[in-house]
Amino acid sequence: xxxxxxxxxxxxxxxxxxxxxxxxxxxxxxxxxxxxxxxxxxxxxxxxxxxxxxxxxxxxxxxxxxxxxxxxxxxxxxxxxxxxxxxxxxxxxxxxxxxxxxxxxxxxxxxxxxxxxxxxxxxxxxxxxxxxxxxxxxxxxxxxxxxxxxxxxxxxxxxxxxxxxxxxxxxxxxxxxxxxxxxxxxxxxxxxxxxxxxxxxxxxxxxxxxxxxxxxxxxxxxxxxxxxxxxxxxxxxxxxxxxxxxxxxxxxxxxxxxxxxxxxxxxxxxxxxxxxxxxxxxxxxxxxxxxxxxxxxxxxxxxxxxxxxxxxxxxxxxxxxxxxxxxxxxxxxxxxxxxxxxxxxxxxxxxxxxxxxxxxxxxxxxxxxxxxxxxxxxxxxxxxxxxxxxxxxxxxxxxxxxxxxxxxxxxxxxxxxxxxxxxxxxxxxxxxxxxxxxxxxxxxx
Amino acid sequence: xxxxxxxxxxxxxxxxxxxxxxxxxxxxxxxxxxxxxxxxxxxxxxxxxxxxxxxxxxxxxxxxxxxxxxxxxxxxxxxxxxxxxxxxxxxxxxxxxxxxxxxxxxxxxxxxxxxxxxxxxxxxxxxxxxxxxxxxxxxxxxxxxxxxxxxxxxxxxxxxxxxxxxxxxxxxxxxxxxxxxxxxxxxxxxxxxxxxxxxxxxxxxxxxxxxxxxxxxxxxxxxxxxxxxxxxxxxxxxxxxxxxxxxxxxxxxxxxxxxxxxxxxxxxxxxxxxxxxxxxxxxxxxxxxxxxxxxxxxxxxxxxxxxxxxxxxxxxxxxxxxxxxxxxxxxxxxxxxxxxxxxxxxxxxxxxxxxxxxxxxxxxxxxxxxxxxxxxxxxxxxxxxxxxxxxxxxxxxxxxxxxxxxxxxxxxxxxxxxxxxxxxxxxxxxxxxxxxxxxxxxxxxxxxxxxxxxxxxxxxxxxxxxxxxxxxxxxxxxxxxxxxxxxxxxxxxxxxxxxxxxx
Numbered sequence: 001x002x003x004x005x006x007x008x009x010x011x012x013x014x015x016x017x018x019x020x021x022x023x024x025x026x027x028x029x030x031x032x033x034x035x036x037x038x039x040x041x042x043x044x045x046x047x048x049x050x051x052x053x054x055x056x057x058x059x060x061x062x063x064x065x066x067x068x069x070x071x072x073x074x075x076x077x078x079x080x081x082x083x084x085x086x087x088x089x090x091x092x093x094x095x096x097x098x099x100x101x102x103x104x105x106x107x108x109x110x111x112x113x114x115x116x117x118x119x120x121x122x123x124x125x126x127x128x129x130x131x132x133x134x135x136x137x138x139x140x141x142x143x144x145x146x147x148x149x150x151x152x153x154x155x156x157x158x159x160x161x162x163x164x165x166x167x168x169x170x171x172x173x174x175x176x177x178x179x180x181x182x183x184x185x186x187x188x189x190x191x192x193x194x195x196x197x198x199x200x201x202x203x204x205x206x207x208x209x210x211x212x213x214x215x216x217x218x219x220x221x222x223x224x225x226x227x228x229x230x231x232x233x234x235x236x237x238x239x240x241x242x243x244x245x246x247x248x249x250x251x252x253x254x255x256x257x258x259x260x261x262x263x264x265x266x267x268x269x270x271x272x273x274x275x276x277x278x279x280x281x282x283x284x285x286x287x288x289x290x291x292x293x294x295x296x297x298x299x300x301x302x303x304x305x306x307x308x309x310x311x312x313x314x315x316x317x318x319x320x321x322x323x324x325x326x327x328x329x330x331x332x333x334x335x336x337x338x339x340x341x342x343x344x345x346x347x348x349x350x351x352x353x354x355x356x357x358x359x360x361x362x363x364x365x366x367x368x369x370x371x372x373x374x375x376x377x378x379x380x381x382x383x384x385x386x387x388x389x390x391x392x393x394x395x396x397x398x399x400x401x402x403x404x405x406x407x408x409x410x411x412x413x414x415x416x417x418x419x420x421x422x423x424x425x426x427x428x429x430x431x432x433x434x435x436x437x438x439x440x441x442x443x444x445x
Numbered sequence: 446x447x448x449x450x451x452x453x454x455x456x457x458x459x460x461x462x463x464x465x466x467x468x469x470x471x472x473x474x475x476x477x478x479x480x481x482x483x484x485x486x487x488x489x490x491x492x493x494x495x496x497x498x499x500x501x502x503x504x505x506x507x508x509x510x511x512x513x514x515x516x517x518x519x520x521x522x523x524x525x526x527x528x529x530x531x532x533x534x535x536x537x538x539x540x541x542x543x544x545x546x547x548x549x550x551x552x553x554x555x556x557x558x559x560x561x562x563x564x565x566x567x568x569x570x571x572x573x574x575x576x577x578x579x580x581x582x583x584x585x586x587x588x589x590x591x592x593x594x595x596x597x598x599x600x601x602x603x604x605x606x607x608x609x610x611x612x613x614x615x616x617x618x619x620x621x622x623x624x625x626x627x628x629x630x631x632x633x634x635x636x637x638x639x640x641x642x643x644x645x646x647x648x649x650x651x652x653x654x655x656x657x658x659x660x661x662x663x664x665x666x667x668x669x670x671x672x673x674x675x676x677x678x679x680x681x682x683x684x685x686x687x688x689x690x691x692x693x694x695x696x697x698x699x700x701x702x703x704x705x706x707x708x709x710x711x712x713x714x715x716x717x718x719x720x721x722x723x724x725x726x727x728x729x730x731x732x733x734x735x736x737x738x739x740x741x742x743x744x745x746x747x748x749x750x751x752x753x754x755x756x757x758x759x760x761x762x763x764x765x766x767x768x769x770x771x772x773x774x775x776x777x778x779x780x781x782x783x784x785x786x787x788x789x790x791x792x793x794x795x796x797x798x799x800x801x802x803x804x805x806x807x808x809x810x811x812x813x814x815x816x817x818x819x820x821x822x823x824x825x826x827x828x829x830x831x832x833x834x835x836x837x838x839x840x841x842x843x844x845x846x847x848x849x850x851x852x853x854x855x856x857x858x859x860x861x862x863x864x865x866x867x868x869x870x871x872x873x874x875x876x877x878x879x880x881x882x883x884x885x886x887x888x889x890x891x892x893x894x895x896x897x898x899x900x901x902x903x904x905x906x907x908x909x910x911x912x913x914x915x916x917x918x919x920x921x922x923x924x925x926x927x928x929x930x931x932x933x934x935x936x937x938x939x940x941x942x943x944x945x946x947x948x
Binding site for chain 1: 466470473474475476478479480485486487489499500501502504505506507510511512513514515517520521523524525526527528529530531532533534535536539541544546547548549550552554555556558559560561562563564565566567568569571572573574575576578579582586589590592601602603604605607608612615636637638640641642643644645646647648650687688690692693716718719720721724725733735739741742743744745746747748750764790791792793794795796797798799800801802804807808810811812813814815816817818820821823824826827828830831834835844846862863866871872874877891892893894895918920923924925926927928929930932933934937938939940941942943944
């Protein structure tokens with residue numbers, strides 16, 4: 001009964017005897033009688049999907065995925081493949097974590113609520129901001145939510161949202177969709193040598209700006225050096241300063257609160273998730289001033305009937321299931337389990353491990369750039385900036401050809417310009433880096 | 446006579462289970478926070494002799510970072526204890542109405558962790574043919590199951606799928622010079638996300654009352670429809686579990702008015718293999734793969750909310766989608782590529798959505814096949830009907846399908862739920878939809894056996910027979926007793942840093 005199952009779902013544990021008894025209880029001859037579907041919309045066809053045993057299904061999926069080439073990815077630009085400790089997989093996969101629902105019954109869900117509370121606390125430490133929610137979908141949607149928050153909290157009559165011209169097109173497009181229902185208009189400001197062109201940005205800022213978005217590290221891996229100046233610029237015009245970053249970078253770089261950030265967004269799953277074809281975890285933190293306007297779920301501490309500290313979802317009147325069309329967001333299902341994994345990964349590293357990881361990301365990117373820069377026909381990095389984990393290199397040959405030749409040798413890099421490739425060291429071990437350097441030397445000659 | 450043994454029989458021979466959840470208490474408090482186990486401050490850069498010096502100048506770095514620094518054994522115990530303070534599907538029945546809390550097959554976790562699945566979204570098409578093929582096949586599966594012509598897998602949750610539907614509708618109307626349509630109609634009893642997704646898209650929401658039988662009131666619909674109508678969002682079966690018998694009439698009315706008909710896929714589990722939204726006249730729908738296709742809810746997510754549309758709307762779907770590159774494909778060796786639909790609304794996620802969730806959904810569908818999917822809906826509907834028959838609470842609306850809404854009558858539904866926790870079952874969704882007083886919205890799904898349903902019914906019935914005192918003091922056997930919601934909201938403490946402030 002539990003192998004091939006030509007007669008039904010392998011996860012519906014009936015015997016025929018049970019079914020007969022149940023039908024008798026409900027007073028029906030057959031299950032079909034229980035369906036109240038008009039004849040003209042009944043489906044009499046087939047999907048033509050064959051049932052398979054568990055083993056056959058696993059073989060099917062493996063055979064499909066084996067068509068993916070096994071290459072070493074030196075890829076980043078918003079999605080990273082850090083090594084995830086075994087503890088994360090084993091404990092996050094405990095079925096109580098994996099198979100429970102949103103904690104609408106907090107008394108029976110304390111463990112998950114506490115883990116999410118600890119996740120929020122991690123983000124509060126990393127950002128210096130007072131409030132972090134317990135997840136958005138990813139960095140792009142968190143940016144979209146930041147814009148609608150800016151729209152709600154700003155008294156100014158303006159509607160301009162300024163984003164860097166280097167912003168990933170996918171993030172920009174997601175942002176455009178999120179603001180489509182508002183009067184907000186997204187504009188770009190210039191970038192100079194990989195970071196904000198402060199003079200260019202200053203020229204664009206006026207009272208009509210409700211939000212300025214900057215990233216550090218940027219999509220090109222450069223570390224922004226003028227964050228405090230951008231914060232001042234935003235404060236002068238009462239625009240919200242929204243900063244994009246991630247937990248590894250935030251372990252080392254300037255604290256967002258110290259540079260005047262009002263909101264921090266980004267992909268928190270750089271910790272906790274391996275490379276997952278872009279699946280992420282939207283980081284969202286903001287000042288306590290905006291607490292009542294925060295999108296998504298919040299876990300808070302309270303007491304139970306024995307006066308012991310206990311955790312619960314709170315301030316739910318912001319949310320769609322209570323406030324409906326006046327909710328701060330439409331989000332319901334979020335990325336809670338990824339947040340759990342991120343919190344676990346951060347806990348395994350601890351503060352010293354987090355700082356060390358970020359420092360190594362700076363050092364290893366710098367070292368690799370220096371090695372590549374030695375080759376004739378390569379300039380690395382093209383930007384005279386500090387970098388975290390990735391950088392852009394100029395190659396004399398067409399970048400596409402270089403990348404294709406590298407792929408043949410088992411390495412994937414980004415092509416970001418006619419003669420520019422981008423290289424990320426996150427999660428790549430030193431031995432592979434050595435082989436990569438040799439491959440680059442071959443293909444850039 | 447058995448004086449050596451602890452008394453575990455205080456429930457006598459009662460048919461319902463009792464449940465005592467794990468509870469750790471140290472220093473008078475439950476399991477301590479990580480921050481109460483350790484706080485270590487690591488200094489960064491500067492002249493501190495303890496640091497090796499940062500590779501960055503001090504003005505680009507923070508001064509220090511303070512977090513718990515614990516050993517792996519300590520962390521393993523921490524998270525194991527936390528997990529024991531959670532009730533999951535593998536703990537017992539979980540009949541949350543509208544949530545479709547099915548058993549999550551274990552093997553799908555194994556396929557999601559295959560090394561070949563761990564690819565970066567910026568890889569070249571040629572080097573990730575496996576991923577593209579799997580996405581293509583899932584698009585195809587979902588299209589067949591929903592009766593839809595084209596599918597996007599990008600939305601990372603049901604609400605994100607709704608938002609895509611709303612944006613696609615807007616783009617479609619705009620394309621047809623009908624951009625003036627600024628209203629979306631949503632039944633009063635719909636999921637809260639419907640209202641919120643329409644509002645996020647900039648639409649005015651027109652709320653639609655139901656008729657006396659609990660279905661769409663056609664006269665009210667007629668009155669609500671106008672040349673300003675962009676779409677009607679419907680769940681079918683609706684949140685009472687009732688099939689909208691007039692669905693083809695409703696579809697005709699909406700289309701006559703120039704609007705689109707949106708299907709909220711939350712309740713698709715009732716219809717698998719028996720009816721398809723595409724055949725009922727729906728133009729656009731989302732699928733909740735974390736409901737219908739058994740991917741785990743993970744304590745609130747991640748899910749995935751793919752969207753299917755009829756061919757007229759396909760050009761507006763998010764970018765990219767996956768298709769076969771016909772010129773280079775052969776039957777034995779198909780070649781797949783990403784493409785941007787002609788009038789795409791763009792992106793609703795930074796990459797291509799929740800890949801690992803989509804992978805699990807594909808595996809689930811491939812495992813069940815036609816027979817398994819059809820049996821899922823049949824068993825889900827039989828289970829709901831059987832359970833409703835066995836409980837003492839009144840169920841005012843029918844005939845229902847995969848879920849029913851009972852009324853707790855004189856009792857407070859929220860208290861009923863708290864008391865049910867003591868009987869080793871998760872309670873139903875409560876106080877919604879509001880059309881049923883003190884609603885207990887119950888969806889047992891197909892995965893429960895007759896025995897489990899009997900035990901679940903016994904839990905309902907035990908609570909039905911209890912007085913207000915027992916209900917108001919519940920739960921007693923969960924890790925935490927009843928939690929004070931008012932204090933939590935009035936004095937928000939949302940991080941361990943905030944707990945210190947008031948110490």
